[in-house]
Amino acid sequence: MRPRERHTAKPPAESDSSLDIDQLLDPVLLRRLLRAKDRMDAASHETWPVERLAAVSGVSGAHFARSFKRAFGVPPHRYLLTRRIEQANTLLRDTELSITDIAFATGWESLGTFGRIFHDITGRSPSAMRREARAGMQQLDRVPACLLKAAQRPDLTIAVLEKRRRVAQDTLPPSTREEVS
Template identity: 35%
Template sequence: MKKVGAQSSQTLDVGSGLSLSAWHNDGGYAVYEKASHHTLSYYLQGGKGTRRHNGERSLGKGHPGAVCIMPAGVRSEWSIEAPFKFMHLYFDQAEFDHIALESYGIDPNLVELEDVAFQSDPVIEQLFRQVILPLDWQNPADRMSLSHAGQLLVQHLFRHYSNKNAEPTFVRGGLSPFVIKRVKDYIEEALDQGLVIEDLAAVAELSPFHFTRMFQLTMGVSPHQYVLLRRVERAKDLLGDTHNTLSAIALQCGFSSQSHLTTRFRRATGLTPSKFRQLS
């Protein structure tokens, strides 16, 4: 990919062949030279001065909330006449193939991702604006939520922007007691680290997508919700030691700072860590 005027403010690998990148472009042009990965682009701010071209012919212009999909191997050209901000989700063909085979029972060789420019999609908008954008990409405690959001986006693209209109196969049963114990033990040992769903799926010896569905069926909550719950419960236990500072507790529970611990703890319990300590 060639970009003139475009700069990435942050990039994060969220596992399973998925990565996120936040961009801004003040003008110029961009050429996608048949990338080896698929790209989902979402316009956060501006975009009305952005156009896609096929030679001298314009294929439309952007707008805030616009969705573009650039499949692997497809060349595209873009002109940018005004500043705008956007986010990209990159994902490998292997991840798309896993979803086709394990969730829909479809031969991956029969599935093609659509080439899309400047559409609106409320599901994609909600995941980017309400889940991905507010999270701290540098915070280990938020990595699993970002990983889960990325997987949901890829699943949505498969269902609504491919040549196969299919519903996921029904999951019968969940994880065995032995596997769920092994996953729980792993989580407890790694709460101070930046866990992603790919880590837990490897423990269960399942694909990330299949693991997520089976974990939720077994536990009643998604993996990232469960991990956040365990981080908060660990913090409650550590707050009992008054010699343990809030900043130290935050790091022991996988939060990047005391303020991040306070935000997540209050959201889960209705109390700040300091108030919880006073009342305990």
């Protein structure tokens, strides 16, 4: 640790996003954050409050939340939403499970909440997403799965509620993944 750097004020033009990740997180903390992230990936259907993730990482809740966002670019809850929506997309595309079963299998406690957040993030309802995915399935057979997954990753750079507010006020341009009718 370099105490002098920690207590020195940053110049106004410099922000955390412009700093190298090595300067922001020590390797031990980064390994602990990765451990929590791996646990969320392995069991994204479970409830993951910040306190539980912090316990996995061995740090306080507030420190975990700040460090996770700094390391991965999104808060832990938004990361978990991304994983759940990715899994739901996969299940909608590849299985015959009902939408209700998919909602509960991916960790949602309410079908209504699942449908609303799924629509807010993807711009389509789960049933519309299933129809579109199946219609375009033959065209995507030759594309590697890793590329498909990256291309279909939900756009969660801003919070869902903030996005909903901006769309209602017509101040947010639609993302490339949304279709405006």
